[in-house]
Amino acid sequence: MDVDTLYRRYGPMVMRRCRQLLRDEDQALDATQDVFVRLLTRRDRLRDDAPSSLLYRMATNLCLNRIRDTRRRKTTADSTLLEQIACLEDAEGRIEARTVLAKLFGQQRESTRTMAVLYYVDGMTLEEVAREVGLSVSGVRKRLLGLRASLQEMEKA
Numbered sequence: 001m002d003v004d005t006l007y008r009r010y011g012p013m014v015m016r017r018c019r020q021l022l023r024d025e026d027q028a029l030d031a032t033q034d035v036f037v038r039l040l041t042r043r044d045r046l047r048d049d050a051p052s053s054l055l056y057r058m059a060t061n062l063c064l065n066r067i068r069d070t071r072r073r074k075t076t077a078d079s080t081l082l083e084q085i086a087c088l089e090d091a092e093g094r095i096e097a098r099t100v101l102a103k104l105f106g107q108q109r110e111s112t113r114t115m116a117v118l119y120y121v122d123g124m125t126l127e128e129v130a131r132e133v134g135l136s137v138s139g140v141r142k143r144l145l146g147l148r149a150s151l152q153e154m155e156k157a
Helices: 003-022 025-042 051-074 079-086 091-106 110-121 126-133 137-156
Strands: none
Touching: 003 025, 003 051, 025 051, 091 137, 110 126, 110 137, 126 137
16 A cells, blocks of 8 residues: 555545544644554555545544544543643742642552543543553543542642
8 A cells, every 4th residue: 555645645635524523724734644644554454445435434533533532631620720730931830830739649649640641641541541551441530530539629728
């Protein structure tokens, strides 16, 4: 399967599909590139008898997964505090943020801290985090919910 030829011929179609679903030019460009990267990594296992259908389906699935992951992350109760911490630029704010994070993570197991970084900072899915730390998805979800509950208690105090 010649990926370069497929990219030249079907790249605009994939880009249109990604734009249509994601409604954001930069995200659509990233998704289009991801489709062809996946095609490169899996070209030995794929058949090229209907490349347009394959690429259209790959683009659709990838974009829908991105939309789903974005919605999941937007619903987290702690996102506003975490965003505030991440955007602090002054020295006093950074010191306060470190104190809050030290207090929050000081109550947690190291593996929970690792899960939080993988999920919230690195943007991994629950399934990917579970594979990385060797727990079930429900185990990861339970730990992250506990972390969120601790954060909410800290916000109230």
